[in-house]
Amino acid sequence: MCARTSLNEKRILTFSALLASGFAGGGLVLGLLVGSLVIVFDGVYSLVSLLLTLLSLAVSRFIERPSKRQFPFGKSVLEPIVIAIKGSVILAIVAYSLYSAVTSLFAGGREVDVGIATLFGAVNVIGCGYAWWHITKKSKRFSSGLIEAETKQWQMDTLLSVAVTLGFIAAWLITLSPLSQYAVYADPMMMLLMSFYFIKVPFEMLRDALRELLMMKPSATICDTVDAEVSALDKQVTQNLEVAGVTKVGRELRVRLDVHAQGKQVQVAELEKTRKVLKDKLSKLSLDLNLTMNIAS
Known part of the structure; x- marks a missing residue:
C-alpha cells in the first residue's frame, strides 16, 4: 500500500470513530428513554461500529509496522480477518434484532414517543448521510479493504436512519387515523423489515472476507x-x-x-x-x- 493510501486510511478511520461515538451515545440514551426498539438497535449498531472502527484503526497501524520475523509473508491476511469479524458481529446484531422484533410483535407491540423519535431519526439521517458521503468522497483515489468496509457500515447506518424516520412518520399518521390502536406495532414491524433488508450487507462482507482467507478466485x-x-x-x-x-x-x-x-x-x-x-x-x-x-x- 502506498503512503497516501495508508495516511488516507488512518484519517478516515479516525473520523469515523469520532462520529460513531456521538451517534452511539445519543442512540442508546434516547432509545431507552422513548422505549423504541429501532432506536436502541441504531444506538447499539453505532456503538459496535465504533468498536469495530477502533479495531480497524489498530490493525491498520499494526500492518504498517515491519515485522518480518512473526509475519514472513506479510500482514495482509489481517485485513480480511478484521472484515470477517465486522461482518460476523453486525450479522449477529441484525439476527438478534430480528428475534426481538418478532417477540415484540407477538407480545402486543411497543408504545413509542413518535415525535421525539422522528426528530432523532431526521438528525441521524443528516449525520450518517454526511459521514457516508465524506468517506466515499475521500476514498475515491486512495482506498483499501478497511475503508470499503467502513463505507458499507455508514451506508447501512444511513439507510437505517432513513427507514427509521419514514417509519415513525408513518406511525404518527396512523395515530391520527381510525387505526390508531395498531400504532404500537409500527416499531417492531420496522425492525422486522429492516432486519430482513440489512442482513444482506454483513453477509456479503463475511462471504468476501472468507473467500480471501481461503485464497479463492477474486472478483x-x-x-x-x-x-x-x-x-x-x-x-x-x-x-x-x-x-x-x-x-x-x-x-x-x-x-x-x-x-x-x-x-x-x-x-x-x-x-x-x-x-x-x-x-x-x-x-x-x-x-x-x-x-x-x-x-x-
Missing part, C-alpha cells in the same frame, strides 16, 4: 485486468507467459505466472523487466503486487 474485474495485461505483455517478450493463479488477500494481489522458455535459456534481466512492467500496469488496481514467476518447460 471478475481483477481477473480480467490481470489476464489482459499479461496477454499484452506476452506479445512484447520472447518467453510465453501464462497466468497460473490469481488471488487477493487484503491489500495484496498475488499473481503466479508460468514462463515457458521453449527450449531457450531464460535471461534474468528479461524476467526482471517483465516483473517491473507488469507491476506498473497492475498499479491501477491500487493493490500491492506479489508476483511469482515459475519457469515451465
Whole structure:
C-alpha cells in the first residue's frame, strides 16, 4: 500500500470513530428513554461500529509496522480477518434484532414517543448521510479493504436512519387515523423489515472476507485486468507467459505466472523487466503486487 493510501486510511478511520461515538451515545440514551426498539438497535449498531472502527484503526497501524520475523509473508491476511469479524458481529446484531422484533410483535407491540423519535431519526439521517458521503468522497483515489468496509457500515447506518424516520412518520399518521390502536406495532414491524433488508450487507462482507482467507478466485474485474495485461505483455517478450493463479488477500494481489522458455535459456534481466512492467500496469488496481514467476518447460 502506498503512503497516501495508508495516511488516507488512518484519517478516515479516525473520523469515523469520532462520529460513531456521538451517534452511539445519543442512540442508546434516547432509545431507552422513548422505549423504541429501532432506536436502541441504531444506538447499539453505532456503538459496535465504533468498536469495530477502533479495531480497524489498530490493525491498520499494526500492518504498517515491519515485522518480518512473526509475519514472513506479510500482514495482509489481517485485513480480511478484521472484515470477517465486522461482518460476523453486525450479522449477529441484525439476527438478534430480528428475534426481538418478532417477540415484540407477538407480545402486543411497543408504545413509542413518535415525535421525539422522528426528530432523532431526521438528525441521524443528516449525520450518517454526511459521514457516508465524506468517506466515499475521500476514498475515491486512495482506498483499501478497511475503508470499503467502513463505507458499507455508514451506508447501512444511513439507510437505517432513513427507514427509521419514514417509519415513525408513518406511525404518527396512523395515530391520527381510525387505526390508531395498531400504532404500537409500527416499531417492531420496522425492525422486522429492516432486519430482513440489512442482513444482506454483513453477509456479503463475511462471504468476501472468507473467500480471501481461503485464497479463492477474486472478483471478475481483477481477473480480467490481470489476464489482459499479461496477454499484452506476452506479445512484447520472447518467453510465453501464462497466468497460473490469481488471488487477493487484503491489500495484496498475488499473481503466479508460468514462463515457458521453449527450449531457450531464460535471461534474468528479461524476467526482471517483465516483473517491473507488469507491476506498473497492475498499479491501477491500487493493490500491492506479489508476483511469482515459475519457469515451465
